[in-house]
Amino acid sequence: MSSSEASPFDRHIWDLDCAAISVLLAHALPIDTLRKVTEDSVCDCCAHLVDDDAWVLQGAHRACHHPNAISRTLEDHLNCRYAGEILAVRAASLPTVARQVANPARRRNAVGLTWALLTDANRKKRRLGARMVHALILQGARREDATAADAPVAFHHAPGSMN
Secondary structure: OOOOOOOOOOOOHHHOOHHHHHHHHHHHOOHHHHHHHHHHHOOHHHHHHOOOHHHHHHHHHHHOOOOOHHHHHHHHHHHHHOHHHHHHHHHOOHHHHHHHHHOHHHOOOHHHHHHHHHOOOOHHHHHHHHHHHHHHHHHHHHHOOHHHHHOOOOOOOOOOOOO
8 A cells, every 4th residue: 555545535654743753753664764764865964874773863854744755655655554454444434443442451463553544635644643643652651761851850941131
């Protein structure tokens, strides 16, 4: 299922917001895939950054905000990888999908489910996809070391600055 085969009612990766694009790219595709897809767009002045995974993700994310060769290729990767989830979400009723979203134990593939929901023609299913994006963000944030998250942050202000 490539982006060229999608129905006119489906949404594309460039229709999604920043959080959704970042979560999907970071969770669904290996960094080496992102690096390979974006490598031809790297200018000489930035070539030294191609080993920086965050920079690669940022570049892929930026490209996905517009229809272009990179965004279409990444969308095709997502459509192929999650074809089963896309078909299941398209065929499922809204209450069925809502139950799956509400119950993490019933989710077989949270990232695939998220992609399928976000690109569905049904606005209510897309809202469930937005909920899944935030669930994935929370899931990633909660994996962080709790002591690091609880560590106090000290801000040093220059003399004469506010606060």
